Amino acid sequence: MTQPTAHRRASIADVARAAGVSVGTVSNVLNRPERVLPGTRERVEAAIEDLSFVRNGSARQLRAGTITTIGAIVLDIANPFFTDVARGIEERLDRDDFTLMVASSDDDPDREQRYLRLFEEHGVQGVMVVPATNDIEHLLAVRRRGTGVVLLDRPSSDPSISSVAVDDVRGGELAAGHLLDEGHTRIVFLNGPHTIRQCADRHEGVLKALVAAGLDPASALLEVTVTSLNAEGGEAAIRGLLESGDRPTAVFCVNDLVALGVLRTLRTENIAVPTDMAVVGYDDVSFAAELSTPLTSVRQPTHELGVRAADLLLSGTDAAAEHVMFQPTLVVRGSSSSSAT
Amino acid sequence: MTQPTAHRRASIADVARAAGVSVGTVSNVLNRPERVLPGTRERVEAAIEDLSFVRNGSARQLRAGTITTIGAIVLDIANPFFTDVARGIEERLDRDDFTLMVASSDDDPDREQRYLRLFEEHGVQGVMVVPATNDIEHLLAVRRRGTGVVLLDRPSSDPSISSVAVDDVRGGELAAGHLLDEGHTRIVFLNGPHTIRQCADRHEGVLKALVAAGLDPASALLEVTVTSLNAEGGEAAIRGLLESGDRPTAVFCVNDLVALGVLRTLRTENIAVPTDMAVVGYDDVSFAAELSTPLTSVRQPTHELGVRAADLLLSGTDAAAEHVMFQPTLVVRGSSSSSAT
DNA sequence: CCTGTGTCATGAAACGGTTCATAATGTAGC
DNA sequence: GCTACATTATGAACCGTTTCATGACACAGG
Numbered sequence: 001m002t003q004p005t006a007h008r009r010a011s012i013a014d015v016a017r018a019a020g021v022s023v024g025t026v027s028n029v030l031n032r033p034e035r036v037l038p039g040t041r042e043r044v045e046a047a048i049e050d051l052s053f054v055r056n057g058s059a060r061q062l063r064a065g066t067i068t069t070i071g072a073i074v075l076d077i078a079n080p081f082f083t084d085v086a087r088g089i090e091e092r093l094d095r096d097d098f099t100l101m102v103a104s105s106d107d108d109p110d111r112e113q114r115y116l117r118l119f120e121e122h123g124v125q126g127v128m129v130v131p132a133t134n135d136i137e138h139l140l141a142v143r144r145r146g147t148g149v150v151l152l153d154r155p156s157s158d159p160s161i162s163s164v165a166v167d168d169v170r171g172g173e174l175a176a177g178h179l180l181d182e183g184h185t186r187i188v189f190l191n192g193p194h195t196i197r198q199c200a201d202r203h204e205g206v207l208k209a210l211v212a213a214g215l216d217p218a219s220a221l222l223e224v225t226v227t228s229l230n231a232e233g234g235e236a237a238i239r240g241l242l243e244s245g246d247r248p249t250a251v252f253c254v255n256d257l258v259a260l261g262v263l264r265t266l267r268t269e270n271i272a273v274p275t276d277m278a279v280v281g282y283d284d285v286s287f288a289a290e291l292s293t294p295l296t297s298v299r300q301p302t303h304e305l306g307v308r309a310a311d312l313l314l315s316g317t318d319a320a321a322e323h324v325m326f327q328p329t330l331v332v333r334g335s336s337s338s339s340a341t
Numbered sequence: 342m343t344q345p346t347a348h349r350r351a352s353i354a355d356v357a358r359a360a361g362v363s364v365g366t367v368s369n370v371l372n373r374p375e376r377v378l379p380g381t382r383e384r385v386e387a388a389i390e391d392l393s394f395v396r397n398g399s400a401r402q403l404r405a406g407t408i409t410t411i412g413a414i415v416l417d418i419a420n421p422f423f424t425d426v427a428r429g430i431e432e433r434l435d436r437d438d439f440t441l442m443v444a445s446s447d448d449d450p451d452r453e454q455r456y457l458r459l460f461e462e463h464g465v466q467g468v469m470v471v472p473a474t475n476d477i478e479h480l481l482a483v484r485r486r487g488t489g490v491v492l493l494d495r496p497s498s499d500p501s502i503s504s505v506a507v508d509d510v511r512g513g514e515l516a517a518g519h520l521l522d523e524g525h526t527r528i529v530f531l532n533g534p535h536t537i538r539q540c541a542d543r544h545e546g547v548l549k550a551l552v553a554a555g556l557d558p559a560s561a562l563l564e565v566t567v568t569s570l571n572a573e574g575g576e577a578a579i580r581g582l583l584e585s586g587d588r589p590t591a592v593f594c595v596n597d598l599v600a601l602g603v604l605r606t607l608r609t610e611n612i613a614v615p616t617d618m619a620v621v622g623y624d625d626v627s628f629a630a631e632l633s634t635p636l637t638s639v640r641q642p643t644h645e646l647g648v649r650a651a652d653l654l655l656s657g658t659d660a661a662a663e664h665v666m667f668q669p670t671l672v673v674r675g676s677s678s679s680s681a682t
Numbered sequence: 683c684c685t686g687t688g689t690c691a692t693g694a695a696a697c698g699g700t701t702c703a704t705a706a707t708g709t710a711g712c
Numbered sequence: 713g714c715t716a717c718a719t720t721a722t723g724a725a726c727c728g729t730t731t732c733a734t735g736a737c738a739c740a741g742g
Contacts, residue, residue, distance in 0.1 A: 009486060011728055022692045027730060037690065052486055057462030059728035062399040062697050069459070077431075077443065078424040087419050090445065099459055101442040102418065104431065118410070118440055121398030122463070145350060145393055231627055257627075264631055286572055286598075287628045290605055292635070352698055363722045368700055378720065400698035403727050685742090692735075697728105705722075712715090 010051035019047035030055065061123060068098045070313055071119035072128045072152070073112055075196070076229060077104035079257060081283040081302060082130070085152065088306020089128065096314055098125070107196065107229065109133045120147055126313040128152045133195045136161070150309050154197050155325060162321040164309040168198045171298040171328040172205020175252050175280045178296070178330055180213045182278060182337055184250035189223045190237045190262070191254045199254055202282070206252065222248065226258055234261025242269065249277055250336075256281040256288055259295055263335070267292065278336040294333035301326050351392040360388035371396065402464060409439045411654055412460035413469045413493070414453055416537070417570060418445035420598060422624040422643060423471070426493065429647020430469065437655055439466070448537065448570065450474045461488055467654040469493045474536050477502070491650050495538050496666060503662040505650040507641040509539045512669040513546020516593050516621045516639050519671055521554045523619060523678055525591035530564045531578045531603070532595045540595055543623070547593065563589065567599055575602025583610065590618055591677075597622040597629055600636055604676070608633065619677040635674035642667050 012030075016023045021044060028036050029044040036044070047053075061067050072089060074082035090100050101119075105112035112132045116139075119127050126148025129139060136151070140158060143149045149161050156163030179187055189206055192199040203223060210217045224241065226233035234253060238261070241248070253259035259281030263273065271277055273293045281288060284299035308324050357364045362385060369377050370385040377385070388394075402408050413430060415423035431441050442460075446453035453473045457480075460468050467489025470480060477492070481499060484490045490502050497504030520528055530547055533540040544564060551558045565582065567574035575594060579602070582589070594600035600622030604614065612618055614634045622629060625640035649665050 012730095013728075023729085024692055024694095024731080025690085028691085031730080035690075040690080052482060054458075054486060055462050056403070056464070056728050057459070058399040058403040058464060059697090060462070060730075062397070062403055062699085062728080063730045065697080065730095071442075077418075078421065078428050080419065080421065083419040083424060086445075090418075090447075099444065099456065101412075101444060103440065103442060104427075106431075115440060117395075118398070121396050121401070123397070123399060141393060145395060260628055260631060267631070287601055287632065290601055290608070290633055291628065291631050292633050294633070353700095354698080364699080365701080365722055365724095366720085369721085372700075376720075381720080397698050400727090401700075403698080403729085404700045406727080683742105685740100687738100687740085689738085690736085692733105694732095694734105696731085699727090701726085702724095703722105704724105706720085708717100708719080710715100710717085712713100 009056070010053040011056070012053070014051055015044065015047045015053050018051060019044045065123075067123050067125065068096075069124050070098055070100060070126045070128065070148075070310075071115070071124045072100060072102050073105050073115050073119075074102065074130050074152070075105055075107050075132060077102060078230065079255065079283075080285040081255065081300070084285075084302035085306040085309075088303040089310045090306075091303075092307045092310035092314070098314070105130075105132050107132050107192070113138060116142060120145070123147075126150065128309050128313065130154060131197065134197055134200070148313050150313050152309055153305065156321065156323055158321075160321055162312045162323065164305055164312065164324045164326075166300045166305065166326045166328050168201035168328075169205040169208065171282065171300070172202035172252075173209045174205070174328060174330040175202075175282065175298050176206040176209035177212070178332065178336065179250040179252060179278060179280060180209060180215075182250070182274075184278060185215065186220050186222070186248060186250070188241065188248040188251045189221060189254075190226050190234060190251060190258055191223050192229050193225055202254060222246070226254070229255055230257045231261035231264065234258035235265045236261075238262045238265050247271075247277070250280075251277060252280045252282075254282055256283045256285045256295060256297055259297070259335075260291070263291060263293060263295070274334065274336050274338055280336050284331050288331075289333060291335075293335045296333045296336035297331055298328045299331050300328050350397070351394040352397070353394075355392055356385065356388045356394050359392060360385045406464075408464050408466065409437075410465050411439055411441060411467045411469065411489075411651075412456070412465045413441060413443045414446050414456050414460075415443065415471050415493070416446055416448050416473060418443060419571065420596065420624075421626040422596065422641070425626075425643035426647040426650075429644040430651045431647075432644075433648045433651035433655070439651075439655070446471075446473050448473050448533070454479060457483060461486070464488075467491065469650050469654065471495060472538065475538055475541070489654050491654050493650055494646065497662065497664055499662075501662055503653045503664065505646055505653065505665045505667075507646065507667045507669050509542035509669075510546040510549065512623065512639045512641070513543035513593075514550045515546070515669060515671040516543075516623065517547040517550035518553070519637070519673065519677065520591040520593060520619060520621060521550060521556075523591070523615075525619060526556065527561050527563070527589060527591070529582065529589040529592045530562060530595075531567050531575060531592060531599050532564050533570050534566055543595060563587070567595070570596055571598045572602035572605065575599035576606045577602075579603045579606045583612075588612075588618070591621075592618060593621045593623075595623055597624045597626045597636060597638055600638070600676075601632070604632060604634060604636070615675065615677050615679055621677050625672050629672075630674060632676070634676045637674045637677035638672055639669045640672050641669050 103115040151163035155165040194200040226237045281297040284297040288295040444456040492504035496506040535541040622638040625638040629636040
C-alpha cells in the first residue's frame with residue numbers, strides 16, 4: 001500500500017530506486033513508453049503508483065522548455081461578455097490540446113502586470129490580454145521576449161502584436177445614432193474610464209453620431225464615469241444623476257451589466273422605460289432579451305472573438321501580426337423604442 | 342538600447358556577466374535588494390533592463406519550492422454563479438498577495454483531471470474544485486500528496502478535505518415546497534446528471550418536499566436531465582417536454598441559466614408565467630429580479646462562499662479539515678406566484 | 683567466430699534559478 | 713597594531729526533470 005511520507009514529494013529518483021532502474025528509464029516510461037520493455041515498464045509503473053509520484057512540472061519545464069498552456073487576462077471575470085469570449089477560446093484551444101488559465105485584472109493595471117509577469121515567468125506559449133490601460137508598452141516587451149501576445153477586444157496599434165476586436169467606434173455610433181433617431185436630443189453616456197480603450201472608442205462613436213445629427217456634443221452629451229463596470233456601478237451612477245435633478249431622457253450604458261443596474265434602479269424609482277427614459281446597453285448578453293424591459297444592446301460576436309484570438313495565437317508563427325476587426329450590430333428592443341418587439 | 346536577441350531568453354548568468362557581478366548578487370538584487378550596495382544594485386538593475394531579463398519561474402520554483410498561486414476549477418466559467426464565487430475567492434486571496442488561476446472543466450471529469458494535474462505539477466499551494474463527479478478519490482490523492490484542496494459548493498464526505506458548500510438538499514426542498522404551497526401537485530425538475538453532487542442533492546430535497554406534502558414522487562415528479570446546464574440546455578429540455586404534449590404547471594430548474602432558457606421559450610410559445618406555468622430557478626443570479634417575469638430563485642451566498650473557501654485554503658494548516666455549510670434562502674418573485682412583488 | 687545491427691538501459695550533463703558557507707573588505711575598540 | 717565584528721560579494725551545491733552519447737546484450741548473416 002501507499003505509505004504517506006507526508007514530507008517530500010517522491011522524485012523520479014525515488015521511483016527509479018524503488019523499481020530498480022535508472023532515472024533515464026523512468027523518464028522514458030513517462031514520455032516514450034514504447035521504448036521501454038513491457039516488463040520494465042510495468043515495474044516502473046507499479047513504483048509510480050506505489051509512491052504516488054507526480055511529475056514536478058517546474059523541473060520538467062525547466063529542462064524541456066515548452067508548455068502547452070496559454071493565459072488570458074480579462075477585465076472582469078464576472079462579466080458574461082468576457083466569459084463568453086473565454087468559452088470561445090477554450091473551444092479552439094481544446095482542439096490542439098492546449099489548456100487555458102484565466103485571470104481577472106479588475107481594470108487594475110497593476111494586477112494586469114502581476115498576472116502578465118506570472119504567465120511569462122512560467123513560460124506560457126502565449127497570453128491574450130484585454131488591456132486595462134491605453135499603454136501597451138509592457139505587452140510589446142513581452143512580445144519582444146518571445147511570448148505570443150494577442151490583444152483581445154481591442155485593436156492593436158502595433159504591427160508586431162495581433163489583435164481581435166470589434167469596432168467600438170462603430171458600436172458607440174450605432175447606439176447613439178439609434179437614440180437620436182428615436183428623437184432624443186441629449187444623451188447621457190455612462191462610460192468607463194478612457195484609459196480603457198473600448199470606452200474611449202465608444203465615446204468617439206457617440207460624438208460622431210451627435211455631430212452627424214448636427215448637434216453640439218458640449219450640450220447634447222453628458223458623459224458620466226461609472227466607478228465600476230457592473231450593475232452596482234450603473235446603479236450608483238444613475239442614482240447620482242437623479243439626485244442631481246438632471247433627469248435625462250436617454251441613457252447609453254457602456255455594457256449590459258451597467259444597464260442592468262440602471263434598469264433596476266429606474267424600476268424601483270418608478271421611472272418608465274422607454275417612455276420616461278430610454279436605455280441602451282452594450283454586449284447583448286444572454287439575458288438582455290429577457291429583461292422586464294428587453295434591453296436594446298450592441299451585439300458583439302463574443303464566441304467568434306475568442307475562437308479567432310486562439311487561432312491567431314496557435315497559428316501565430318513569427319509571421320506578421322494579424323488584425324481582425326469584427327463589426328457590431330444593434331439589436332433594438334423595448335428599452336429604447338416603444339415600437340420594438 | 343535593447344538588442345533583440347530573439348533567440349534565448351537572458352538568464353541570470355547573462356545579467357551577472359553584463360553587470361560584472363556574480364549570479365548570487367543578481368539573485369540578491371532580485372530577492373533581497375537591501376543586502377546589496379546601492380551602486381552595485383543599480384548596475385545590476387541597468388543590466389536587467391538592458392537585457393530585458395525575466396526570471397524563469399520554473400527554475401525559481403524548482404529551487405525555492407513554493408509559489409503563491411492557487412487554482413480553481415469550476416464547472417462552467419460562463420455561469421455567473423461560479424464567477425461570483427471566483428470574485429469572492431480573488432478578494433480574499435488579494436489580501437495575502439496570492440494570485441488565482443481559473444479553469445473550467447465543463448462538467449467533464451477528464452478535463453477536471455487534466456487541469457488538476459496541471460495545477461499540481463506546477464506546485465500551486467492549493468486548489469479549489471467543484472467536482473464534476475461524485476467520486477473524489479483523485480482529490481484525496483492530491484491532498485495526500487500535500488497540496489491543499491477545498492471542495493467548492495459541495496460538502497465533503499471525507500474528513501481530510503475541507504469544504505464550503507450550501508445545503509442543496511434544503512435548497513431543493515425550499516423550491517419544491519414553495520411550488521407545492523402554490524397549489525401545484527406535479528413538478529417537472531430540469532436537473533443535471535446525478536453524478537454532479539449538487540444535482541443529486543437538490544433532487545433529494547425535492548423528494549423530501551413531495552413526501553412531506555403526502556405526494557407520491559413516482560407520479561408527482563418528472564425529472565428531466567438537461568444536456569448542458571445553461572440557457573440552451575433549458576430551452577431544449579422545455580421544448581422536448583412541450584412537444585411530447587406533457588405540459589406541466591410547475592418547472593423547477595437546476596440553475597438560473599436553465600430557467601432563463603425556459604422563460605425565453607415560454608415567451609416565444611406564448612405560455613403565460615406563472616398562470617400557465619410556474620418557474621423556479623436556482624442561484625439567484627444578478628439579473629433574476631430584472632427578468633420580464635422576475636424569477637423566483639434559491640439564493641446562495643456566492644461571494645461569501647468564495648471568501649470562506651479561500652480562507653480555508655490559506656489558513657488551512659495540516660489541522661483537521663473544516664466543513665462550512667451555508668443555508669440557502671428562497672426568493673419568491675413573479676415567475677412562481679402571482680401574488681409576489 | 684566475427685561483424686553488423688538493433689533493442690534497451692544507463693548515467694551524467696544541462697536547464698536557470700536560490701541559498702549558504704566562505705571570503706574579502708572596511709570599521710571600531712582597545 | 714591587533715582583534716572583533718559588520719557588511720558585501722562570491723561561487724558552488726542543489727532542486728527534479730529531460731536528453732543523449734554510450735554501453736550491454738542478443739541475434740542474424742557470412
